[in-house]
Amino acid sequence: MSFRRARRLLLAAALGTALQSLAQPPSLPPMAPQQVSPSAWYVQGQSALGSPANGNFISNAGFVVTPAGVVVIDALGSPALAERLLAEIRRITPQPVTHIILTHYHADHIYGLQAFKAAGARVLAHQRGREYLQSDTARLRLQASRTELAPWIDEKTQMVAADEWLDGPRELVVGGVRLRILPVGPSHTAEDVVVHLPQEQVLFAGDIVFRGRIPFVGQADSRRWIAALDEALKLEAQVLVPGHGPHSSQPRQDMELTRDYLLHLRKVMGEAARNLEPWEDAYKAADWSRFEKLPLFQAANRMNAYNTYLLMEQE
Numbered sequence: 001m002s003f004r005r006a007r008r009l010l011l012a013a014a015l016g017t018a019l020q021s022l023a024q025p026p027s028l029p030p031m032a033p034q035q036v037s038p039s040a041w042y043v044q045g046q047s048a049l050g051s052p053a054n055g056n057f058i059s060n061a062g063f064v065v066t067p068a069g070v071v072v073i074d075a076l077g078s079p080a081l082a083e084r085l086l087a088e089i090r091r092i093t094p095q096p097v098t099h100i101i102l103t104h105y106h107a108d109h110i111y112g113l114q115a116f117k118a119a120g121a122r123v124l125a126h127q128r129g130r131e132y133l134q135s136d137t138a139r140l141r142l143q144a145s146r147t148e149l150a151p152w153i154d155e156k157t158q159m160v161a162a163d164e165w166l167d168g169p170r171e172l173v174v175g176g177v178r179l180r181i182l183p184v185g186p187s188h189t190a191e192d193v194v195v196h197l198p199q200e201q202v203l204f205a206g207d208i209v210f211r212g213r214i215p216f217v218g219q220a221d222s223r224r225w226i227a228a229l230d231e232a233l234k235l236e237a238q239v240l241v242p243g244h245g246p247h248s249s250q251p252r253q254d255m256e257l258t259r260d261y262l263l264h265l266r267k268v269m270g271e272a273a274r275n276l277e278p279w280e281d282a283y284k285a286a287d288w289s290r291f292e293k294l295p296l297f298q299a300a301n302r303m304n305a306y307n308t309y310l311l312m313e314q315e
Contacts, residue, residue, distance in 0.1 A: 028055040037200035059108040066175025069098030075112035078152040082112025103206025104189040105129040113160035127165035128191035187225035203237035211245030213295040217304040229259040265308040273312040
C-alpha cells in the first residue's frame, strides 16, 4: 500500500470517528445517591447553570425508602435524569416509586416528571403550581429549553400536572414512614412546600435553601421567603437537604446564610429605592464582600439585586 493511500485511509477513519461522536448525545454527569438517615437519600446536582453538557442536572432530588414504596421529592431537570434516578433507586430497593412530591414548579425540578408518571407514581404539589403550569412563562421556558438543552429536552418533553393539588399541610404515610408536606409559599415561588420527616429529623427544603451558592431570587417574594426560613428553623431538623448544594448537618447555619443574603439584598436595595437612588449606582456602592466568593455570584447577583430593587419600590 502506498504512503498516500494509507494516509487517506487514516484520515477517513479519523473523520468517521469524529462524525460518529458528533451524532451521539453527550453523556450525563455521574449521579451518586447519598444516604442521610435510615430512610432518606438524595442526589446532588451540579453548582452550575443548565446546559447540554450537564443535562440540566443542576438541582437536587430526594427519596425516602419505605417497606411499602418509595417517595421521591422533586423530579430533576430532564426525563433522562429521572430515568437515571429511577435506575439508582432500583439498585437500593425493589420497592416501586409510589409518590413524587414537588417542592415547586421550576424547570430544573420538574422536567423529569413524565418518567415518574410512566413508572406509576402519584404526583403531589401545591395548588398554586397550576398558575405556573398554565402560564406563558412555563410555555416559553419549555420552548427555549428544547433548543438550549437539546438533546435532553425535546418535543417529547412535556409539562405534567399534579394528581393531587394541595391547599394546605398534608401528612403522607407510606410503609410506616411519616412525611409532613408543609406549604411555605409564596416565597421562592408561589407554590413552595418543604417535606419533613419528623421521626428522622430530616428536612427536604427545596429552593427556599441554596447551600454553598448564591440563590436564584427571580421574581420571589423575599419578605415572605425570609419568614418561610424562620418557620423552617422552628422544625429543628438535624439534616437539611437543600434544593441546590450538598446536604447539611448544620441546618441552622445554612438556612441563616440564605436568609442573611436575602436580608442584605432587601436592606441595600430598599434604602436605594426609598432614596430614589439609581439602581446602577446603588449596586456599585453596595458591599457584597460576604457573598461575592460564593459560586454563581457573578451569574445571579446582579439580577437578584435588580429584581429586589423593583420589589422594594412597590413595597
